[in-house]
Amino acid sequence: MSALSSLARLEAAAAGVAQPLATVRHCHVSDRPLVLVPLKLAGEAAAPLAVMVGGEPDDPTTLIVPQPRNRDLRFAFASALAKIVLNHIEAGRGAVEELPPGKDGEERIRYGDAPQLLVPNLGGVAFLRLLGRSTRFRSTEGPYAVDAAVPVFGRWLTWFADRHDHPGSSLMGAMTQLLRLHWATGQSSLEDGNLAALLGWIDPPDGLDGPAAAARAEDPVVSPPAGPATDPTFDNEVLAPAIAAYDRSGPGSAAEERLRAALTSQLAPTWDLMWRAVGLLRALPEGASVRGRWERDRDAFTYYHQTFGEAYPQPRRDPPVRAARRLHDLERAQDAYDAQRAFDDPLVMAEHRLAGQAFGGVVTDCDPTRLDETGKRPKLRPHLRVSTADPVRLDVGTTVCSAARPALKGRIVELGDGGVLLELTGGMGRKLTPEPGAVPRVGDRVCFTSLTDGSFGAAKFPDRENTPWTHGGPPEEYAPTEDDADEDWS
Amino acid sequence: MIDTAPDLERLRGGAPPRNHDARTIAALTSNPGCARRGVLDAAGVDKDAVARELGFPAPFGQSQFAITRGNAFEAQVKADGGAELLALLRDHLGLDVPEVAYDDLEVVAGDEGRELRHSRTRRLIARALETGAGTLFDHPLLRLEIAGSPAYLEPDVIAFQLAGRLHVIEIKSFAVVDGQAEPEQVAAAARQAAVYVLALRRLVAELGHDPERVSHEVILVCPENFSNRPTATPIDVRPQLAVLGRQLARLTRVDELLAELPDDLTFEPGATLAASVRTVKARYAPECISGCEMALFCRDEARACGETGALGRSVRDDLGGIDTIGTALALADGSLAPSDDLAETAEQLRAASRLRAEALRGGV
Amino acid sequence: MSRAPGVPTPDELETRITELRAAVRRAMATGDRGTARELRAELRAAERAWDDAVLGDDAHERGGRRASPPVRERAHQALTLLGAPAAPKLVSSVYAAFFPGEIPGARLSSLRRDEERSFRAAPYTRPYYLCAALTADALAPARGLLAVSTWPLEQRIVGPLSLRTDFLTAAIRLAEHTAGLGTPSPETRRLLRRFAYAIPGAMTGTAGTVDPAALAEGARAELDVHRETDRRHRESAARRARDRLHDAERLFGRRPRPVRGIAAKGKRATKGKTDR
Known part of the structure; x- marks a missing residue:
């Protein structure tokens, strides 16, 4: 939160409709995302109840577990869902792109596309993560054998959930998060967790304003929760009797159909909201660096897909060195993602301007051919004076770059009343006169920032054999045990 | 101290005080600045009934699936003299094999009367402190002074005696998967357990012993991974105890809150109920929704007044504590001249407003 | 098979069931247990009627109990x-x-x-x-x-x-x-x-x-x-x-032992069963 986004909330509250927090889209939206709306049984960690899943708005598949306490039915459900998701993964990779060989000469490839999973909210991500945890160690033989697709599915779910933690990754998206990145509503962030209410503010249905649409969305009878938790009155008054009826009548009975209809009634409204939200996101112009980030996602997907056969399921807990490296990677990714968004989007850059880490204004004075002749050889060092009303909080000597063209670099020489004097140091060509158009002219609107596009040296971490004793020493190689396979799945 | 009991009774409109449980007591600590909640709680007003009467029923339903699961897990862990629990305590805390005594304090001579049960709890805890007799005490009935009146607490917990120290064991049915549980659920369990630790400490002190003989470490027993197998996790509840202690001390000063209220104020159901409730100032924040029965009424009121706090505490803080949306927007667009103390905030808001407009116009 | 006049069709029952469900949930949400109880009875009756109309014998328990000791x-x-x-x-x-x-x-x-x-x-x-x-x-x-x-x-x-x-x-x-x-x-x-x-x-x-x-x-x-x-x-x-x-x-x-009425009344009010 910042004063800027808080102000946007106030404006939204006053206007009765959501206000933009971005002028471009900061996430990738696949042409054919796999939308999943999962429901779980209350009181259980990860007992699936139902899911609506599919890659087209008019073609959802509904899977249910008619008796969620029955282990066989749960695994039948997992197996059916596994097939849909694994199909989507295989269909989603597109053509193979050959890349230039890597440093040590090994061949590199990248899939032309990657699968994208979309769920309604963070609860949906957490549920799929647990579903992945509860299925990836299953054995496909022995007394508790499951369908071969189940553990494969579990490993993929775990991988997707893990990528979700990676800032800027679009492989698995929580819709409320994606929407909140682009719009501010006139309600609190807690209330924004309700997908229907959030969309009600962003795109109110006919005849309603944001607050009215949100109020309607808070009535669980009219607008079922987006899961994975169901509404308690639904559980008590509809679901429980329907499950009891199923218990009496058995599979294939009309009671099962009735149960399916009841669960579908809870899923369908959210399904529609998901696709409406996909449409809203698609309508935004894509930010310049989205493509590059999706390329990283494709790299990650290619690597995991290629090495899937040789790897074990992900361990229950990361060993210490891996955990530290992961944390470091996530921090770096966060910094890069924040910076890229700012360069892509003036509204995000405005946050940095308000914080004093960037400034914008009009060029009032410019000496584009100024040379610094103090050294052995003369260097091109144009001077640029920018008048700005921004609360600049940068020191003299700070290196900054242009928001519009980050290659254009400069150094702050002077800070004074409503103006900043910059000495440009790079990004103007190799000659002693700048390339045409490289140096802004008097009257141009410019914005400079101390943010960098996030290239940091890789940190050094010990190999797993050299894990320090403070971190438990070298961990044992994790290999799944029989215990993993017969762990109950309550 | 002034005797506030008659005033509190009048506030309740003659209805009996609502009993506290660990959840309501723990909830007292979540919004200490709210006078409305302070008064209603101190008086033992049935907030749930008040909220319903006002047309804003609290959305606190519970799924029967969750209830069933919770009861079944608790019964399983406690079954057969706490067989599974003993196995856990032996593994995790090195409990000795001879320590298996199990005293059920729920029923005394077939009677569930509270005084009788409480006195049995006292007797057995006293004996445990003096002689070390007894290991597991199921369903102790404790008492805690809340705003000057005793509240009975019946925890779904077990008091556990090991080497002269008592521990609170709390059984919860949310899963601990690979050593991790949902943080909110753990936090809620810790807040509740702290109430029991405090009540048990008061009892130990009344019995003439050092209250520190009740450990600040509670033992949380939850299902492990996706199984029904229980696992034990120790939780240090010192932070929760500190907050709770402060909060209860504050509650006893309810006389100060009362002094500022009209003499004839009552929360009896009726046409004037909403007006009565409004007499006592609330401090609404979105977090109230998960803990306070009055939240939806207060939210409606806060929204109607255009309070910035209704958008979240962080929004309010970002705005330098400006209370209403109208004022903040007027300062942002310059239509309102700021007072001296708001000059800095106003400048920030004007800058924010200008930058937003500039970016949305498509400028750089 | 012709339907006797006044007997609701399965579709009508379905609509009725949906309405009653919503009404029961509303009543429960507002804490109106009395109304909820009445509506629930109506709901069960409608569901039974639907069962009879659609499921026929399937709805009733199948098969006799196997003889087993008391x-x-x-x-x-x-x-x-x-x-x-x-x-x-x-x-x-x-x-x-x-x-x-x-x-x-x-x-x-x-x-x-x-x-x-x-x-x-x-x-x-x-x-x-x-x-x-x-x-x-x-x-x-x-x-x-x-x-x-x-x-x-x-x-x-x-x-x-x-x-x-x-x-x-x-x-x-x-x-x-x-x-x-x-x-x-x-x-x-x-x-x-x-x-x-x-x-x-x-x-x-x-x-x-x-x-x-x-x-x-x-x-x-x-x-x-x-x-x-x-x-x-x-x-x-x-x-x-x-x-x-x-x-x-x-x-x-x-x-x-006999207890005073007051002490026994509401004795489970503080019971923490709703704690979790």
């Missing part, structure tokens, strides 16, 4: 095998593990009351009664335990250590019984695993399998630790019971 007899068999007072849940697990069929849990919970009524109406007319275990201090019925009237009184007393010694005794008896049976069923294995998990040294086999001999040995070793103390408690309590209680009390426990 519940009290089944409980008696399980308890006799256990050799110690036990909670209904354990009684029904033991029955399911070692006998054909099962005992519905709900039937067991009312069993003790029925037995007491029968005994008080006509004492000692049955060869055995399923009765209470008695708490050592108050000689009151111990919560949720079933026992057999023909056992010695000491066996039905519950002191602080007795739940544990009973658990260990049951473990030994079930392990020994299993050893004489041949290949145990999955239910039996599951039951023994539950015991072995909670007894030190009893879990010796590879993951998931329990050696009955090891289980019995582990249980015996721990039982030796508690036996003497527990026996003293039981004997002194049993002496008191013989001195002070009349026959029905000796079987079903001392009645609670």
Whole structure:
């Protein structure tokens, strides 16, 4: 939160409709995302109840577990869902792109596309993560054998959930998060967790304003929760009797159909909201660096897909060195993602301007051919004076770059009343006169920032054999045990 | 101290005080600045009934699936003299094999009367402190002074005696998967357990012993991974105890809150109920929704007044504590001249407003 | 088939059911239990009508019950095998593990009351009664335990250590019984695993399998630790019971002393059952 986004909330509250927090889209939206709306049984960690899943708005598949306490039915459900998701993964990779060989000469490839999973909210991500945890160690033989697709599915779910933690990754998206990145509503962030209410503010249905649409969305009878938790009155008054009826009548009975209809009634409204939200996101112009980030996602997907056969399921807990490296990677990714968004989007850059880490204004004075002749050889060092009303909080000597063209670099020489004097140091060509158009002219609107596009040296971490004793020493190689396979799945 | 009991009774409109449980007591600590909640709680007003009467029923339903699961897990862990629990305590805390005594304090001579049960709890805890007799005490009935009146607490917990120290064991049915549980659920369990630790400490002190003989470490027993197998996790509840202690001390000063209220104020159901409730100032924040029965009424009121706090505490803080949306927007667009103390905030808001407009116009 | 006028079609019933469901949920959400109860009754009636219209006979329970011994007899068999007072849940697990069929849990919970009524109406007319275990201090019925009237009184007393010694005794008896049976069923294995998990040294086999001999040995070793103390408690309590209680009390426990109406009313109000 910042004063800027808080102000946007106030404006939204006053206007009765959501206000933009971005002028471009900061996430990738696949042409054919796999939308999943999962429901779980209350009181259980990860007992699936139902899911609506599919890659087209008019073609959802509904899977249910008619008796969620029955282990066989749960695994039948997992197996059916596994097939849909694994199909989507295989269909989603597109053509193979050959890349230039890597440093040590090994061949590199990248899939032309990657699968994208979309769920309604963070609860949906957490549920799929647990579903992945509860299925990836299953054995496909022995007394508790499951369908071969189940553990494969579990490993993929775990991988997707893990990528979700990676800032800027679009492989698995929580819709409320994606929407909140682009719009501010006139309600609190807690209330924004309700997908229907959030969309009600962003795109109110006919005849309603944001607050009215949100109020309607808070009535669980009219607008079922987006899961994975169901509404308690639904559980008590509809679901429980329907499950009891199923218990009496058995599979294939009309009671099962009735149960399916009841669960579908809870899923369908959210399904529609998901696709409406996909449409809203698609309508935004894509930010310049989205493509590059999706390329990283494709790299990650290619690597995991290629090495899937040789790897074990992900361990229950990361060993210490891996955990530290992961944390470091996530921090770096966060910094890069924040910076890229700012360069892509003036509204995000405005946050940095308000914080004093960037400034914008009009060029009032410019000496584009100024040379610094103090050294052995003369260097091109144009001077640029920018008048700005921004609360600049940068020191003299700070290196900054242009928001519009980050290659254009400069150094702050002077800070004074409503103006900043910059000495440009790079990004103007190799000659002693700048390339045409490289140096802004008097009257141009410019914005400079101390943010960098996030290239940091890789940190050094010990190999797993050299894990320090403070971190438990070298961990044992994790290999799944029989215990993993017969762990109950309550 | 002034005797506030008659005033509190009048506030309740003659209805009996609502009993506290660990959840309501723990909830007292979540919004200490709210006078409305302070008064209603101190008086033992049935907030749930008040909220319903006002047309804003609290959305606190519970799924029967969750209830069933919770009861079944608790019964399983406690079954057969706490067989599974003993196995856990032996593994995790090195409990000795001879320590298996199990005293059920729920029923005394077939009677569930509270005084009788409480006195049995006292007797057995006293004996445990003096002689070390007894290991597991199921369903102790404790008492805690809340705003000057005793509240009975019946925890779904077990008091556990090991080497002269008592521990609170709390059984919860949310899963601990690979050593991790949902943080909110753990936090809620810790807040509740702290109430029991405090009540048990008061009892130990009344019995003439050092209250520190009740450990600040509670033992949380939850299902492990996706199984029904229980696992034990120790939780240090010192932070929760500190907050709770402060909060209860504050509650006893309810006389100060009362002094500022009209003499004839009552929360009896009726046409004037909403007006009565409004007499006592609330401090609404979105977090109230998960803990306070009055939240939806207060939210409606806060929204109607255009309070910035209704958008979240962080929004309010970002705005330098400006209370209403109208004022903040007027300062942002310059239509309102700021007072001296708001000059800095106003400048920030004007800058924010200008930058937003500039970016949305498509400028750089 | 023509439909009698005025009989709603399945579609109409469906609509009605949807409306009633929404109405019940609204009523519950606003705390209006009375209305909810009425609406729920209407809802169930509509659902039954829908069932009859659409499902026909499918809706009603299929097949007759297999003839099996009465519940009290089944409980008696399980308890006799256990050799110690036990909670209904354990009684029904033991029955399911070692006998054909099962005992519905709900039937067991009312069993003790029925037995007491029968005994008080006509004492000692049955060869055995399923009765209470008695708490050592108050000689009151111990919560949720079933026992057999023909056992010695000491066996039905519950002191602080007795739940544990009973658990260990049951473990030994079930392990020994299993050893004489041949290949145990999955239910039996599951039951023994539950015991072995909670007894030190009893879990010796590879993951998931329990050696009955090891289980019995582990249980015996721990039982030796508690036996003497527990026996003293039981004997002194049993002496008191013989001195002070009349026959029905000796079987079903001392009645609670009369309590003042006020104290009993709302006595469970603070019960933390909604805590989680």
